Amino acid sequence: MKKELILKYLEENIIDLLSKAYELLPLVIKHQTDESKWSNSPDLYPDYQEWVSEGHDKYERPFFDILKSIYLSVSLYVEKNNTPNYLSIFHRIFGEDYEKCKYYNEFNCDDYWTGEFNNTFLSKTTQFLSPFGFIDSNRKETGLIYLENILHGTESYLNALGINPIKEADVYQPIKQVVNVIFPSSSNAGSVFLKPNKQYKPDILVPELKAAIEYKYANSKDRLNKNIEEVVSDTQGYTNDFNYSFFYAVFYVTQDFMGKNRFMETWKQHNFPKNWIPIYIVGH
Incomplete structure (x- = not known):
């Protein structure tokens, strides 16, 4: 029974961490897109280094901390499931050092399926967890969960952008x-x-x-x-x-x-x- 409680806790924790990561994902991508624009035109954006530092503290650092927590939680979950072969697959995919996973800072556009931008670590983790059944992989593939996270995070995004709306x-x-x-x-x-x-x-x-x-x-x-x-x-x-x-x-x-x-x-x-x-x- 104790093992079942631990697994249930880990499942809920992984789902919560994934949700938080997907909420931050659009802000991280937007910040990185803006950073490229600012650095390519420093004369137009003289304060860009300050903006880059601020965006790193607000978005990138917490995002990558969450990804590392996901790595640790998923590896422990697989270990507690007594599936050593699958744990070795996890390490082959993501590496054995949770601090240095090469996919943390890799972003891509899924031209084949949805055309949406994603983080490679998140997409590979979702695929890796799909056999366990507690992740709704089909819904993630449609991209609707990403969209809903953005909509639910409306107030957070407005606050982050310093916007106090007075009209629609x-x-x-x-x-x-x-x-x-x-x-x-x-x-x-x-x-x-x-x-x-x-x-x-x-x-x-x-x-x-x-x-x-x-x-x-x-x-x-x-x-x-x-x-x-x-x-x-x-x-x-x-x-x-x-x-x-x-x-x-x-x-x-x-x-x-x-x-x-x-x-x-x-x-x-x-x-x-x-x-x-x-x-x-x-x-x-």
Whole structure:
């Protein structure tokens, strides 16, 4: 029984660490992209060395610390499963020194599957863990988990960028930039959500995931209720474009006007389609 508890704890810890790593991943990639731009044009960005140092402390260092924790947790998990041959495979793939895994700082674009940017260590770790069954590898392959982590992290990204939104565009434009880094095809994505008297245009489109995202901004309870009613209209408008199957409605509220539980109850009362996913974000 003790062994089962240890394995269960390790499984939960690995899932939590992976989730935290995927939340930081777009910020790390964006920082590294900005660093390249800044260093190539030092005259335009005279403070770039300070920005690089700040980004390293905020994003890169915690990200790589998490990757090292994942390495240690996964190796211990495999050892506790009494699978020595599989542990030797782990060491052949990732090396035997958790401080020096060559994949920590390797990023790539998966042109074949989703077109998204990923970290090699994370993708190889997910693949390595798939036989154990507690990692939903199929969902990760679609990339939806990456996208959802970005959307759930909206407030964290805005804080990191020093943005205090006062309107809807202030919320979704910075997130759109993050999404564009991870999913390059979203940069020039389009849709044909056309109706006789109106063209419906989601705030963010991610065609390789068949996902559309609509952001709503509310600075009062009445505005939040109107936002929900607007999404009712959106569900009727975002149809007849078979390139998109998943729809996210992200509600950014300046205060917790309703509470997440009551918000979800209100959402359920409207009987939204199953492929519409609500996300409730409280600003600070």
